[in-house]
Amino acid sequence: MSDFASLLVGFQTALSTYHVALMIGGVLLGILVGVLPGLGAPNGVSLLLPLTFSMDPVSAIILLSSMYWGALFGGSTTSILFNIPGEPSSVATTFDGYPMAKAGKPTEALATAFSAAGFGALVGVVLVTLLANSIAGIALRFSSPEYFAVYLLAFCSFIGMGSGHPLKTAAALLIGLSLAAVGMDTVSGEMRLTFGYDPLVKGVTFLVAVIGLFGIGEILITVEQGLKFDGIHAKIDLATVFRTMAGMPRYWLALVRSTLIGCWMGITPGGPTAASFMSYGVARRFSRRPERFGSGEPEGIISPEAADHSAGVSALLPMLALGVPGSATAAVMMGGLMIWGLQPGPMLFTEQHDFVWGLIASMYLANVVAVILVLATVPLFSAILRVPFSIIGPLIVVVCLTGAYTVSNSMFDVVLALIFGVVGYVFKKLDYPIAPLVLAMVLGDKAEDAFRQSMILSNGSLGIFWSTAIAGTLTTLAFALALWPLLSRLIGWMSARRVPV
């Protein structure tokens, strides 16, 4: 059966009234858990898992994956409105999304984010459809050196980000790397930086740090500024949403570039978080007005959102085909697969043909449903910002702290979130950038593991990073990006000298 015919059969499965109802329900629940920081997609999906035990596998995966798409969109909402990313992959959205919302344009910011995300997701699904049968082969070529090269590229495309002092950026980066090292080390099997204190054994949870750094830190700043955050008075209606959507084609270059980065990072298992950071970094680097990034530039919202969603969507199938989950949510879904009696792995595509194509077809529909639903809720969520700070402030604190607690039901995490709140405040006051710290926390641990595994594989030779075409290209590209300011100056200097001759 050709792929197109399979897809049509898949649509037949996905378009039943029952499945469409599951999609809408899943997306709505997903938006809800995505909006509440800390609850997040992994917890939401595990809460729903027992419900699916009695379902048909196709229905079960449609419900869970729809919830996942919904949660991805919901996570962007809080990033933009409150500077609190609901998922690691929506951290980069805060950089420009929050300033734009704060400047009185929350409707525009949300609509821009959701349109870009929707575009990325749909391109991702199309790509998945075209590549469904060969997708596992691409990822099999990835080993530790390739992974390290991907992370290096993400770091390098981000270097020089923000207008901060280079030394301050380095300090933030190193603090992030140290935080990522806390807990059990995979390569040596030893505990690191736990100081014999039991709660630290599980490491510093990224979401808890982010809730503190962004959420609580922001509240402290606002409080100090004399509670001037008294809500915005911009007109909030659906017309603004449509106007913003109509303006999207202007940013076609950013959209296409970010989607390409996202799809590529999704299929080669780099993941949505690395994709969104990389895309943001690249967008800023090649923008004609990089100085506007960080203060509400639409391209700064479009780039991470399109990359995040196209990576999230295109990563789901390789995950199922390899049996290695790329995110906590995917891990829960994969556990579900086993309980429903399916075996994730390369044979899933031939043995469970109807299941896979039903899932692919549902990805088209669920993402369309999700975009329509989130765009419809934009005026509602934007209106939250009209509420005076004296009311919304305490609520945000409550939501943040409950969120920190629910990540792993631990009181220690609540204390940690408060400590990170103070750290976030101090960082802001002393003009240290938070972004490098967050990036190092997310990717530092993985990059370190990949580097040390590569060294074990190569017996200590750095040449391994140029030993395959993929790793070599990526590593060279990473160095080129890191040295780009130098290179471009050099090229400029050379051409300037050539002119008189």
Add this chain to the structure above:
Amino acid sequence: MRSPVAAALAVASLGALGAGFTATSASADWQPNRPVEFVVASGPGGGTDQFARLVQSIIQKHELMAVPVIVSNKGGGAGSEAFVYGKGADGDPTKVVFGTNNEWLLPLVTKMGYASSDLRPVASMAVDEFILWTNSEAPYQTAAEFIESARKQNGGMKVAGSQSKDTDQILVRRLEKATGVKFTYVPFKSGGEAAVQLAGAHVEANTNNPQENVGQWKAGKVRPLCVFSSKRLAYKEPVADGKSWADIPTCVEAGIPLDTYQMPRTVWLPKGTSDEQVAFYAAVMDKVRQTPEWKDWLARTSQSEAFVTGPAFADAIKQDETKNRAQFAEDGWLVN
């Protein structure tokens, strides 16, 4: 479809009975009157997580307990987070911890916030098997040829597995001692990752559980060489290239003097709980393992039935701990 599996299972369970099975009397004087928390010593999606969630779904479906059950993952620090949590819940009979042999092995190799004796053993419900796998493009067809090739490479042969000082590396160390051959051990986050690395031919071998590699075996990417068990696996249905699990020779048959290496699926209660409380959960688990859903899961994941509880389980732990303590001391891993 079901009957050959069931027959194979019956054979497997008869075999396992000899290992030291003690029936628990279902004298349930005590019963939980509050919701019970199943604490999983692994992140979501792993083998231990599936184990706990399956037990939860069976209890729910067959109404084996009168109170609701919730599952929570505490997989930090290679699962030690769950055991530390169990220690903190001293005397609380509504916290049931699910793990493997890591409960007593982790404190030997790393400074941990708990000791093995901080938890009471309830039951060991099944054992997962380990198989020596190689990439299907590799020239060696048998375990003997593989060992010979490794001997020639003198430490250059790369074996992938999960985190350092965990089950896979312990097994590779035993393999080195049994054969006198050196390997390079490359630690990854999980058996799933080790499976992908082998399928992509980035390493030469791994020692994954059947279920972690079965997908790649069916896809023709990897080949099983031998199983680390005293007898062959019981599942006779063909899996890939006309071979079944039962066709894989044991490592002893293949010429490697390493008898048995298995990973038990274990259930624990906090210290300070009463004998009746332990007996209650042992009786529930005994009912769980007799359900078709449980047997189905074992067959699907090619694990072997081996239900042990009470003093027999405690003895088995003590024996295994002594054996590993000696090996860890030799390797300089021992910290306690």
